[in-house]
Amino acid sequence: MVARTRARRGFTLIEVLVASGVGLIILTAMMGYLLHRSRMDQREAQLGRLKQDASLLLGQLGRELRQAGLGRPTRARREGLGELYPGPLILADETALVFVSDLPRPDSNLNGVSAFAANQAFPPLPDRGVALLNELNGSCDVDGSGAKACRTDEASLLFAGPGQDCRDFPHSSPTCPWGLNKYQAGEWLVLVDGAGRWVERQVSSSVFGNAIGRLALVFDEPIPRDFFEVPNRGWVASLDRVFYRLEGGAVERKQCWERVGVQATLSGLSRPCRAKEEGTPWEPLLRTAAPGGLVFRYFDAQGVEFKALPLAPMDLRRVRRVEVALRLMAPASGEPVTYDTFSAFTLRH
Structure with missing residues (x-):
């Protein structure tokens, strides 16, 4: 009878206090670890x-x-x-x-470097214009008037052909320098001749022009007559x-x-x-x-x-x-x- 009474009595106050103290210590340790882990995660995320x-x-x-x-x-x-x-x-x-x-500008798709084409070839260009090679492959004159002409879309390294060619669709063809949005009306470009000498010219409001079947980048002022004395060399750059x-x-x-x-x-x-x-x-x-x-x-x-x-x-x-x-x-x-x-x-x- 005495043993059964003790079994129903439960934990003493001292036992409860001891258990609570141990639990508090464990909980404090866990909270400290979680706070430390949170700080470490924050630092790792910042890093x-x-x-x-x-x-x-x-x-x-x-x-x-x-x-x-x-x-x-x-x-x-x-x-x-x-x-x-x-x-x-x-x-x-x-x-x-x-x-x-x-370098490319915010409103351009590519930078502005393009090599000169045969600017002394027949038919001649206006004194304010320069013919450019197709910068996507480095070999095609964009107007295709010469004996070695080729369709710029067929030789493009970036766009699959056949498609719109610069000769036929100068405003919209993606293989054309002005179709690529490389040059803007009113911007200033540096023209470098075959010997490395340079002049500065402003792009005309029309950007490009057609002279007896040749497409050319057109400027507001004439280019020196002897600028292409070293033929088929040089470049234009923005x-x-x-x-x-x-x-x-x-x-x-x-x-x-x-x-x-x-x-x-x-x-x-x-x-x-x-x-x-x-x-x-x-x-x-x-x-x-x-x-x-x-x-x-x-x-x-x-x-x-x-x-x-x-x-x-x-x-x-x-x-x-x-x-x-x-x-x-x-x-x-x-x-x-x-x-x-x-x-x-x-x-x-």
């Missing part, structure tokens, strides 16, 4: 975003920087002062970089200036395509464009840079680093490699999350 941001930025910068100098003349101007066109780099500082290249800079905690980019003007000087070309029709606004590509989180370094062909920044004009032409260091930061519980990365790019032009 993943920083790595993705850095990869996208360095990917775009690398693609563009490797094309620095694309389409640039190598000799002096044919008219006016006859000065040399600046090298690929326009300004090189620790947290700012400006270079020139023919040279832009591309700006990268660290502004506060953001890495920003700007692309300008206004006229070079009377003088192609470093001081003039290093000033960002202001009018919206002459370039893009400053676009933030990355907003998580730490203070001093973008650093450019510059090296010559022998791997010797240029220490004095910004670079002097003669040193700008000697740069062959650009190194970019990024330090990114994001808020998180406790210490901010940081990520450091580094890339190097070789200039090809």
